[in-house]
Amino acid sequence: MVQNIQVLLDDIIAESQQLLLLLSSDENYDLSQLGNQEINTIVSSRQQKFELLFNTYNQEELAEHSKLIEHIVQLDQRLVSQANQQKTDSKDKLSKLKKSQKAVKSYQKY
Secondary structure, three states: OOOOHHHHHHHHHHHHHHHHHHHHOOOOOOOOHHHHHHHHHHHHHHHHHHHHHHHHOOHHHHHOOHHHHHHHHHHHHHHHHHHHHHHHHHHHHHHHHHHHHHHHHHHHOO
16 A cells, blocks of 8 residues: 555654664663664665655655655755764774773783
């Protein structure tokens, strides 16, 4: 059964907001296997909805919902920005950890 375009768009927006919440949670949020699994599940569901949306509806039908689509674009921009920030933060943490381990090893020599 083909879902209503409004329902698909609303679902995509809800999942985008859910992803933003997961990615912008404080540093105590566990992005381990469980956290990554949750993110992957949402991303996969969201992707399927996008595919259904663009395979089912034509340009004119989508144009009628341009404000919702624009909102999705804005959420996606925030998602990309947040993901890039997480990536940078992870690199910084890894770099600090490596430097810390080098210091520990060098002190162990003496």
